[in-house]
Amino acid sequence: xxxxxxxxxxxxxxxxxxxxxxxxxxxxxxxxxxxxxxxxxxxxxxxxxxxxxxxxxxxxxxxxxxxxxxxxxxxxxxxxxxxxxxxxxxxxxxxxxxxxxxxxxxxxxxxxxxxxxxxxxxxxxxxxxxxxxxxxxxxxxxxxxxxxxxxxxxxxxxxxxxxxxxxxxxxxxxxxxxxxxxxxxxxxxxxxxxxxxxxxxxxxxxxxxxxxxxxxxxxxxxxxxxxxxxxxxxxxxxxxxxxxxxxxxxxxxxxxxxxxxxxxxxxxxxxxxxxxxxxxxxxxxxxxxxxxxxxxxxxxxxxxxxxxxxxxxxxxxxxxxxxxxxxxxxxxxxxxxxxxxxxxxxxxxxxxxxxxxxxxxxxxxxxxxxxxxxxxxxxxxxxxxxxxxxxxxxxxxxxxxxxxxxxxxxxxxxxxxxxxxxxxxxxxxxxxxxxxxxxxxxxxxxxxxxxxxxxxxxxxxxxxxxxxxxxxxxxxxxxxxxxxxxxxxxxxxxxxxxxxxxxxxxxxxxxxxxxxxxxxxxxxxx
Numbered sequence: 272x273x274x275x276x277x278x279x280x281x282x283x284x285x286x287x288x289x290x291x292x293x294x295x296x297x298x299x300x301x302x303x304x305x306x307x308x309x310x311x312x313x314x315x316x317x318x319x320x321x322x323x324x325x326x327x328x329x330x331x332x333x334x335x336x337x338x339x340x341x342x343x344x345x346x347x348x349x350x351x352x353x354x355x356x357x358x359x360x361x362x363x364x365x366x367x368x369x370x371x372x373x374x375x376x377x378x379x380x381x382x383x384x385x386x387x388x389x390x391x392x393x394x395x396x397x398x399x400x401x402x403x404x405x406x407x408x409x410x411x412x413x414x415x416x417x418x419x420x421x422x423x424x425x426x427x428x429x430x431x432x433x434x435x436x437x438x439x440x441x442x443x444x445x446x447x448x449x450x451x452x453x454x455x456x457x458x459x460x461x462x463x464x465x466x467x468x469x470x471x472x473x474x475x476x477x478x479x480x481x482x483x484x485x486x487x488x489x490x491x492x493x494x495x496x497x498x499x500x501x502x503x504x505x506x507x508x509x510x511x512x513x514x515x516x517x518x519x520x521x522x523x524x525x526x527x528x529x530x531x532x533x534x535x536x537x538x539x540x541x542x543x544x545x546x547x548x549x550x551x552x553x554x555x556x557x558x559x560x561x562x563x564x565x566x567x568x569x570x571x572x573x574x575x576x577x578x579x580x581x582x583x584x585x586x587x588x589x590x591x592x593x594x595x596x597x598x599x600x601x602x603x604x605x606x607x608x609x610x611x612x613x614x615x616x617x618x619x620x621x622x623x624x625x626x627x628x629x630x631x632x633x634x635x636x637x638x639x640x641x642x643x644x645x646x647x648x649x650x651x652x653x654x655x656x657x658x659x660x661x662x663x664x665x666x667x668x669x670x671x672x673x674x675x676x677x678x679x680x681x682x683x684x685x686x687x688x689x690x691x692x693x694x695x696x697x698x699x700x701x702x703x704x705x706x707x708x709x710x711x712x713x714x715x716x717x718x719x720x721x722x723x724x725x726x727x728x729x730x731x732x733x734x735x736x737x738x739x740x741x742x743x744x745x746x747x748x749x750x751x752x753x754x755x756x757x758x759x760x761x762x763x764x765x766x767x768x769x770x771x772x773x774x775x776x777x778x779x780x781x782x783x784x785x786x787x788x789x790x791x792x793x794x795x796x797x
Contacts (some may be wrong), residue, residue: 525718615641
């Protein structure tokens with residue numbers, strides 16, 4: 272089916288110009304000519320997303336069909352919408368796009384071609400088309416010759432839904448039709464909705480192919496030792512996996528098959544608030560021509576001020592993975608040796624690093640404790656303690672037990688070491704304590720990956736029951752036990768017990784957990 276025929280089949284008719292697979296330079300040129308962005312001194316394109324500078328989780332819906340109803344974990348995250356409402360919004364969207372120029376990119380998601388899905392993106396804005404071109408996998412010329420889209424994503428940021436008519440929660444909508452394999456997005460200029468919606472679709476499809484989808488970054492050492500970094504946005508996945516001493520496989524979502532792991536993407540989407548070449552050289556240097564910045568403040572000469580959060584703390588940089596030196600361009604790796612759960616603890620009580628038993632790993636994976644950081648979602652203006660099962664609940668449409676069971680089996684089968692890393696606060700809760708020093712976190716992560724933490728002594732934390740190292744190379748021993756960083760032991764224990772209770776209350780909502788996983792929960796009796 273030709274592009275024209277496919278557009279007609281989607282009822283996208285009477286369009287203006289249809290720009291197909293334009294180069295980054297052309298997409299930048301179109302954006303600037305339309306007055307929708309500007310260039311930085313390094314050549315990156317900077318855009319402002321207006322009202323919405325983060326995801327809108329309350330505005331995401333899944334079309335509810337009988338054939339998939341039982342496979343969706345319906346609730347506050349996965350909200351149903353009827354096929355009739357979807358069709359009504361879609362019809363108005365198609366009418367809105369008449370006479371308008373659109374930008375089409377044909378891409379792939381999933382580096383392992385056995386599990387790859389082809390995706391056609393139809394964008395109202397050239398900057399959004401640049402985003403998907405740089406973030407998703409770019410097909411070879413041969414793959415494009417016979418390209419048949421399995422999924423279609425249509426994005427029209429300037430088209431709004433009507434809540435009273437459409438049963439939406441605002442003018443924003445992100446609607447996934449997993450049966451017809453169409454995703455429609457409107458009302459928001461935030462680029463992250465484009466990739467996260469497609470990741471959600473993959474997280475639904477892959478378990479049925481016996482592949483575990485994971486919200487994690489991944490890198491690999493010179494000996495082929497793969498490490499995975501799980502965590503919500505802002506907890507450090509991109510920063511910690513972009514290690515000059517290791518090769519980056521991917522920074523956000525991966526699949527784990529019987530043969531190893533594979534990246535979903537062909538690019539990276541990094542937070543860049545307070546970005547500096549000193550602390551994050553690989554990300555800093557990747558922001559050049561072809562990269563896309565969101566909501567970064569520029570001075571009159573075009574210099575980015577990464578410390579300025581006047582628009583949002585969730586400033587972002589999108590760039591192709593080849594902009595990272597020594598990246599694994601094929602996007603695949605072997606079975607992981609080390610897994611790191613990254614949590615931004617707003618209570619400031621979790622150890623900066625601790626080793627988990629398999630049962631504790633399953634408990635913390637199901638719990639997914641972290642903090643939502645400012646700007647990553649609409650309405651979040653300061654860190655908020657939260658539980659996000661699988662460290663990616665907003666993108667997991669199936670029951671968490673599906674993903675947790677698969678992860679547990681893989682940890683056992685491949686003898687994986689699992690660590691919990693607190694990239695959040697120490698010395699007190701948010702507003703009192705300070706954010707964990709990145710240089711120390713990097714040192715602890717490297718020690719976990721290279722095996723140094725296998726050689727040290729541990730003690731069991733009296734409340735969280737995790738194993739805390741007594742020493743770690745290049746890290747002051749006194750900060751490894753978090754109580755030492757607080758002015759008052761009594762205050763520390765008060766906040767630690769409060770968090771332990773939250774863990775306990777959260778885990779009660781999950782059914783059919785085995786006793787050994789429940790016993791791995793923090794103690795609330797002290």
